[in-house]
Amino acid sequence: EKVDKLEQELFELNGEIAGGRHVPPNTRILQLADNPEQQWFDLRQDTLDKLKSENAALLSRLHTLETSIPHPSTTSASPNTTLVAPNDDEALVPRASYDLLSTENATLSETIKQKEKRLLRLQQVFTSKSAEFREAITSILGVKLAFYPNGQVRVTSVFDLNASFVFQPQNHGRDQAAGGDMKMQLVAQGEGGPQDLPSMMQYWIENEQCIPGFMASVTLECYEKAK
Incomplete structure (x- = not known):
């Protein structure tokens, strides 16, 4: 029996040591007063205290409402019996519940505001980077890019600003589903461009x-023509 004990x-003791809860004798554990673990416990305790307060207020309000409702035997005892209605000044929702819901609502509103600010900031950064990307493409490759919502x-x-070409993805959904590279096809063109544009299109595209x-040849021809 002693061995079993x-x-x-x-x-x-092995469980305490494995869980990090065992403190050897003559050993002091130093930690910051405001550490993440303490913050979590404080938040948990604060939540529990609020729930207990709300629960107590709900039970108290329920008891008040139950005592204010007359029993059927009392209502049928005499036609001249006057029923006492609950006080209109007493709120049906306990103050603790209202305060808790108000706090949660304020927290959610603040979270939404922070998310909206972050989204706006990301949109601004994306717009700025997109403009830088377009300027870099224009400076390096000599072309301007315009992207449309339909993928074109x-x-x-x-x-030569009249030398414009519109491309769109070819079998876009199927290629992406299969994990393949996106292929573009020419669907429209402007009125400008090199004189031998048809032959260039036939050679490079077809x-x-x-x-x-094809675009490199067009850029080179337009550059020579614009000099």
Whole structure:
């Protein structure tokens, strides 16, 4: 029996040590007064205190309402019996519940405001970076890009603003579902461009199926023409 008791104590001590709750003799554990664990416990205790207060207020209000409602035997005893209605000044919702809901509502409102500010900031950063990206493309490749909600992209040469081409994804959904690369196809073009544009389109787009080569040739021809 003594061995079983000692084994049980040893098992409990092993559990305390594994859980980090065992403090050896003559050992002091130092920690910050405002550490994350203490913050969590304080928040939990505060929540429990609010719930207890709200529960007590609800029970008190329920008891008040039950005592203010007349029993059926009392209402049928005499036609001249006057019933005492609950005081209109007493709120049906306990103050503790109202305060708790108000606090939660204020917290949610503040969270929404912070999310909206963050979203606005992200949109501003995205707009700024998109403008930088377009300027970099214009400076390096000599073309302007315009993106449309339907997935189409308009490419315009900076050396001939009438030389514009509209591309759209080809089998966009199927390629993405299969994990393949996106392929673009030419769907419209402007009135400008090199004189031999039809032959360039036939060679680069129809034969070679190389849109970058086509745009490079168009840019080079438009540059030579604009000099």
